[in-house]
Amino acid sequence: MDRRTLLRTVPAAIATAALPRALRAQEATLRLHQFLPPISTIPAGVLKPWGERLAAASDGRISVRHFDAMALGGRPPELLDQARDGVVDLSMSLVGYTPGRYPRSEVFELPFMMSDPVATSLAFWEMVETDFQRNEFADLKVLGAWVHGPGVIHTRAPLTRLEDMRGRTLRGPTRMITRLLGELGATPIGMPVPAVPEALSKGVIEGTVIPWEVTAGLRIAELVRNHTEFTGPEALYTATIVLAMNRARYASLPDELRAVVDAESGAKLSAFAAQVMQAADAPAREIAEKAGNAIHRLDAAEVARWKEASAPVVARWIEEQEAAGIDARALIARARALIAANRA
Numbered sequence: 123m124d125r126r127t128l129l130r131t132v133p134a135a136i137a138t139a140a141l142p143r144a145l146r147a148q149e150a151t152l153r154l155h156q157f158l159p160p161i162s163t164i165p166a167g168v169l170k171p172w173g174e175r176l177a178a179a180s181d182g183r184i185s186v187r188h189f190d191a192m193a194l195g196g197r198p199p200e201l202l203d204q205a206r207d208g209v210v211d212l213s214m215s216l217v218g219y220t221p222g223r224y225p226r227s228e229v230f231e232l233p234f235m236m237s238d239p240v241a242t243s244l245a246f247w248e249m250v251e252t253d254f255q256r257n258e259f260a261d262l263k264v265l266g267a268w269v270h271g272p273g274v275i276h277t278r279a280p281l282t283r284l285e286d287m288r289g290r291t292l293r294g295p296t297r298m299i300t301r302l303l304g305e306l307g308a309t310p311i312g313m314p315v316p317a318v319p320e321a322l323s324k325g326v327i328e329g330t331v332i333p334w335e336v337t338a339g340l341r342i343a344e345l346v347r348n349h350t351e352f353t354g355p356e357a358l359y360t361a362t363i364v365l366a367m368n369r370a371r372y373a374s375l376p377d378e379l380r381a382v383v384d385a386e387s388g389a390k391l392s393a394f395a396a397q398v399m400q401a402a403d404a405p406a407r408e409i410a411e412k413a414g415n416a417i418h419r420l421d422a423a424e425v426a427r428w429k430e431a432s433a434p435v436v437a438r439w440i441e442e443q444e445a446a447g448i449d450a451r452a453l454i455a456r457a458r459a460l461i462a463a464n465r466a
Contacts, residue, residue, distance in 0.1 A: 148376050151185045152367075155205075156214040157198040157316060160190040162339045167398040169214060169365070172266075172391060180382045186212070191316070198314040202366055206261050211371045217362040218296020219314060224258045225443055227267075227362045229453045231298040232439060233432035234356040236269055238465050243268035243396035245460030246362060247389050249453075259364075263372040265383065266365040266391035270333040271400045272357035273299075275350040276342050277329030282350070282418045284427050293318055293330040299359050302435050303331070306428065319345060331359065334410075335402035343410040351419045358428065365391065 154173070158165055165188065173186030189210070196204060201215035217227045227246070229235070236242045246267045255264055275281055277290065288307040294300035300310035311327055315336060321327045322345040329346060337343060352358050365387075375383065410417065420428070436454075443450035 148379075149183045149185070150375055150379055151187060152211040152371070153187050153189060153194070154212040154214070155189045155192070155194050155201060155210040157192050157201065157314060158190060159316075159339060160188070163335050163399055163402045164214065164363075164395070165190050167402065168391075168395045172365075172386060172394075175386050176382060179386060180379055184379055184382060198316070202262065202364075205366045205368050208368045208370065210368070212265070212365060212367050214363065214365045216295055216314075217364055218298060221297035221312075224254075224362075225446065225448060226254050226258050226453060227364075228296075228298050228439065229450075229457045230269055230362050231296060231359060232436050232454070233302050233359060234429050235454075235457065235461075236272070236357045236360040237355040237461060239269050239271045239360065239396040239400045240393050241461050241464035242360065243392045244389060244464040245457055247392040248460055249457065250364075251388070259366070261369065262366040263369050264364050264366050265387035266395060268363050268392045268395040268399075269360040270363070270396075271335065271360070271403045272333060272352070273331050273359040273361075274334055274337075275329060275331050275358070276337065276346045277348045277350070278346050279328070280348045280416060280418060281329070282420070283424060284431060291326075291328045293321060293327045295331070295361050298435070298439070299331060299361065301438070302359060302432055305435050306431055315340070318342070322346065333360075333399065333403060334406040335399050336406075338402070338406040338409055343413045343415055347415050349407075349410055349415060349417045351417065352425050352428070353420055353422050354425050363395070365395075 154169060156165060156169065160166060170188060173188065176184040176186060192198065194210060198215060199219040201213040202220060204210045205213040217224045218231060230242060230246050246269060250259065250264050250267045275292070281287065284306065290308045292303050292308045292310055293313050294303050294310045295312070295315060300312045303310035313321060315332060318330050318332070319340050322330065330342070332342070372380065372383070440450040
């Protein structure tokens with residue numbers, strides 16, 4: 123081969139060899155870490171379908187690798203830090219697993235705040251977008267923010283009135299909910315949800331508060347025989363949940379892939395997640411019914427007593443936030459207004 127032919131051929135060969143690498147540079151594999159087993163509602167019904175939609179919308183250029191049940195190590199309270207620090211690209215966690223770090227989001231965990239999980243999730247997302255993202259979530263990129271369905275109390279012994287809470291050792295998932303349990307007379311123990319079955323079987327706790335949909339995967343209906351629900355539109359409690367992404371990883375995506383992530387996230391993902399969790403409540407409740415467990419539904423008069431007893435939790439939260447320079451009363455008013463608007 124003469125020199126002129128070589129000079130023409132070599133650049134073309136280099137360009138051809140580099141083409142697959144250039145194409146690969148425009149693809150993204152995202153590692154998503156979370157604490158629930160893969161068969162649970164959120165990973166199976168929310169996160170994996172969301173990843174599939176990203177792949178389809180990007181013609182396969184975005185791939186989400188799912189690491190369930192803390193497969194990459196650490197503890198559930200460390201998940202958001204893992205996303206912040208780039209240990210993983212994405213993490214899903216209860217906001218309240220890191221007590222006090224995200225105080226604005228706690229507005230949705232106040233007693234009897236949540237009246238509809240989808241409407242509340244849309245309200246939560248809107249407040250993330252307009253307020254929380256630039257404040258308490260400034261070191262993360264929040265992609266979805268939602269809440270689960272009405273919180274239910276699951277206990278070994280019957281719980282049919284406020285006085286029955288006195289002295290009960292109950293698990294709570296977050297700071298606000300453990301405070302609520304304490305104010306209602308129980309002895310609260312905070313722990314992530316994967317620890318609940320063992321704690322119940324060993325007698326460390328007498329019961330737990332979780333939504334119905336979580337009970338199926340944890341086999342709660344086999345560990346307790348009583349379940350307490352509340353009459354009325356407002357739930358005793360709910361917990362806030364976020365899917366968050368490392369900010370630098372999000373910014374590193376090509377514009378067209380970032381647009382795909384944006385289109386499949388936000389209000390769309392938040393409402394979808396709440397709908398999936400809410401839909402899973404009824405089948406899980408049926409498991410308890412078929413097991414012959416007792417389901418106690420407190421009437422309106424009894425629920426009013428619980429609301430009155432829980433008022434100090436709200437007052438204390440307002441006092442703490444205002445001491446930190448946060449207009450807590452305005453947050454409550456806005457949260458309630460957004461929930462009502464989204465219900466309508």
